[in-house]
Amino acid sequence: MVGTWNTATPSSNHHPSATQQYQAIITTICTLVTQCETQLNQFDLPLGIGIPGAISLKTGTIKNANTVCLIGQDLASDLSDQLNRSVKIENDANCFALSEAVDGAGKDMNTVFAVILGTGVGGGWVINKHLHIGSNAIAGEWGHNPLPFPSDHDLPKQTCYCGKAACIETYLSGPGFSQQTHLQFQYKASCPEIIEASTHTQHPFHQAAKKSYQLYVDRLARSLASVINIMDPDVIVLGGGVSNANALYEDVKRVWHPYIFSDSINTQLVKNVHGDSSGVRGAAWLNMDRFNS
Ligand SMILES: [Zn+2]
Known part of the structure; x- marks a missing residue:
């Protein structure tokens, strides 16, 4: 095939x-x-x-x-x-979710939410190795929900191509991250450049990049928490360009607890196994x- x-x-x-x-x-x-x-x-x-x-x-x-x-x-x-x-x-x-749920990062799990953080933000569900498409064929389309728990730190809102403003995608996609960093911290750079600058103290935009990255982590934590509160998956698998930031996984898990309605969190947050393909x-x-x- x-x-x-x-x-x-x-x-x-x-x-x-x-x-x-x-x-x-x-x-x-x-x-x-x-x-x-x-x-x-x-x-x-x-x-x-x-x-x-x-x-x-x-x-x-x-x-x-x-x-x-x-x-x-x-x-x-x-x-x-x-x-x-x-x-x-x-x-x-959904294709990404199927790949990772069958023999990738979610292969030993029953309920898999797979997320693409790339040029857009998408998601797909595989439950017991079967793709869940949904009654309207939109299962997992969390990218066009509004950013949860918003505050003044999330301003200015950006208009999304879908016609609404402050969609999760406008913050968490690679271009969204880049644009927010530019608007909020006057640092114009690509997503990998921002993540790189956030880890190097000598970089001229280190402070701006670090603050923007921390905001990104918190926004991702809030957005994933709202998914966990509804479907409570066994594992969340990240893909797309932003998922290559290896620190992201532990950083998100450090801050997502207050947003999740549970005393303990078993949901795993992991990187994809099969990469860009x-x-x-x-x-x-x-x-x-x-x-x-
Ligand atoms: Zn949208």
């Missing part, structure tokens, strides 16, 4: 229309599949794809995608027509019925 990310957004100086961008994505995926099959010398394999967004149960087309040119498109059908094969599409965080593995498994609910 072939798994691929659908993240190709063409860059151009003449601002291609949403339709042109969508067509470019279709072309890119078809090219990737052909290249893959040629390398593997295996053909007509079923295709699984992880996308930012979900399939609307009402229309059968894509909704909630931060690659907005996908919204309203029937990607599975269009790719199936072009490639002449079965195409299964699932939310990228984890979601692609999960996407490749979408055509295996035993993993689907």
